[in-house]
Every structure is written in structure tokens, then in C-alpha cells.
Amino acid sequence: xxxxxxxxxxxxxxxxxxxxxxxxxxxxxxxxxxxxxxxxxxxxxxxxxxxxxxxxxxxxxxxxxxxxxxxxxxxxxxxxxxxxxxxxxxxxxxxxxxxxxxxxxxxxxxxxxxxxxxxxxxxxxxxxxxxxxxxxxxxxxxxxxxxxxxxxxxxxxxxxxxxxxxxxxxxxxxxxxxxxxxxxxxxxxxxxxxxxxxxxxxxxxxxxxxxxxxxxxxxxxxxxxxxxxxxxxxxxxxxxxx
Numbered sequence: 297x298x299x300x301x302x303x304x305x306x307x308x309x310x311x312x313x314x315x316x317x318x319x320x321x322x323x324x325x326x327x328x329x330x331x332x333x334x335x336x337x338x339x340x341x342x343x344x345x346x347x348x349x350x351x352x353x354x355x356x357x358x359x360x361x362x363x364x365x366x367x368x369x370x371x372x373x374x375x376x377x378x379x380x381x382x383x384x385x386x387x388x389x390x391x392x393x394x395x396x397x398x399x400x401x402x403x404x405x406x407x408x409x410x411x412x413x414x415x416x417x418x419x420x421x422x423x424x425x426x427x428x429x430x431x432x433x434x435x436x437x438x439x440x441x442x443x444x445x446x447x448x449x450x451x452x453x454x455x456x457x458x459x460x461x462x463x464x465x466x467x468x469x470x471x472x473x474x475x476x477x478x479x480x481x482x483x484x485x486x487x488x489x490x491x492x493x494x495x496x497x498x499x500x501x502x503x504x505x506x507x508x509x510x511x512x513x514x515x516x517x518x519x520x521x522x523x524x525x526x527x528x529x530x531x532x533x534x535x536x537x538x
Contacts, residue, residue, distance in 0.1 A: 303417060304328045304345065308338030308364065309353035309379065314402075318351060321406035322413065335359035335367075342372050349417055351409075352396070354380040354387060362394045369395035369454055373444070375420045376456070377412060379404075392501045397456040415485050420457050432467065434529030437506055437515060439463065446506065453505050458483065462498055463506075466516065466526035475523040499524055 305327050307315045312333070319329040330345065332338035335356055342350060350368070354361040365376055378391040381402040388399050397416050400409060432439040438447045441464055446453040455463065462483050466474060476492055484494075499518075503510040517525045 302326050302328045303348040304330060305349050305351060305413065306330050306332060306338065306341050306345065306347035307351045308332045308335065308341075308356075308361070309351070310334060310356045311353070314353070314379070317406070318409065321409055325410050327413070335361070335364035338364055339367055342368055342374060346372075347374060349375045349377065349413060349420075351377050351379055351400075351413075354378055354391065362390045365391065365394035365396055373457065375416045377416055388497060389501055392456065392459070392498070393504075395454045395456050397458045416458070418485055419461055419483070432529060436508060437529060439467070441467075448506050449508075455502075455505065459498060459502050459505070463502060463526075466524060470526045470528045473519040473523050473525045479523060 305318070305322055307318050307329060309315055309318075309331070310333055312331075315329075315331040315333075319331070322329050330341065330347065332341045335358065338350070338352065341347070352361045352365055356364075361378060361380075365378070368374065368376065376396045378388075378396045378399040379402060380387050380391070380399055391399050397419070398412055400412055431441070436449055439445075441460070444460065446455050446460075446463075462479070465479060465482050476495060480492075480495060499516060500510075503513050503516050507513050507515060515527055515529070517527055519525060
């Protein structure tokens, strides 16, 4: 049996210094790292080389990373981690809206980068192998986990793998408040050390994508200090995993 090829990580960043840093950090842990110096080259590399994950810088000339992410999502569901020196919530939200799975704020430590890459790859594998919940269809929200299709009001919605995984876990536990710690461990992994703030950010943007009125959620409800609950749609089909 031939040995399994190492995961390929595509770095899309106009700074060669950053690409070298990433190559050194990930190469020591067995990853194969390739580099594209701008958005169009990065999109071409995703099409041609089919990397296992993309590390995508937000601030680049000509075409920024958020726009590149949106365009990649038109033809690929490859896991994407945004690299940003900005770190403010609006920039993180823009990346999630475009379909990114996670973000790393510059300057980042090599160990943090390796941990996040591994965690996102694990989530991608779990999303592919996991048992699908659903389908859901109440006339407004339609979710088919097996087909990875989500729509609201008849319009398709793009969810990253992490957002889809979060929604799946909540739907599988429909009607039960899922504690913060359980969601963090199930969606991100116990070893990832994701924060409550990160969970709130994903829930907030997931609501913006699927709720009729995000400030008055119909589906994703908060139990303050405890966790989150997915409320079964009235009159719609919602089938959990067990």
C-alpha cells in the first residue's frame, strides 16, 4: 500500500516573507505548502491543484482576500482560513460571510497556525464522514445536510464547513439547549481551545444567514450563560440524528 500523500496547503499572500514563514511552520509538521502571490493566481491554483486547505490573506493589491474567498466558493468548498492583520470583528465577519472556515490574526505564532490548520482539516473530514441530520423545510428555511444545500426564502445560502457543522450539531440536538463547552468540543474539537467569543461570532453570523430577522431569532435561540438551542420549525420537517 502506497503511503498517503501529505496534505497540501495553498498560501495566497502577496508577502513572500509570510509565505516562507508558513512553509517553514507547516513543513516541519509534514504538510506540503505551495504559494500564490495574488488572488487570481490563487484561484487558478485552487482549480488546477485542488489543495486540501487555503490560507488566504485579506489585504492584497488588486483583489482582496474576501473577494477571492467569494469567488473560490463559486466553484469549490475547499477549507479556507483567512489571514488578517486587522483583527476587528467586522473584518472577521466579512471573511465568514464570504465562506471562510476560520481566521488567524497576524502576527500569529507558528504553533497556533499549525493547530488551526489541523483543526479545520479535522472538521472538514468529520463533515464529510458524519451522519447527516435533517432535512429541514418549513417554507422559509430549507437545509439538506447530505447535499450541503441551504436556502432561506428560496434563495441559496453559502455556509462554510464550520458553519454547516455548527448548524448540524444544533439540529441533531433540536429542542435541547447544547452547552457552550459541548458545542466547542464537538464543532471545533477539544484540543482546539476555541473561545466562547468565537462561538458567539459564528452563531451571530449563522443567524444573519438563515433567520428572517436575526435580532429576533426563530431557529437559533440563546440560553444566557448556558448555550444554544435549535427550535424545530413549526410545521416543517426536522429530523435529528437520534
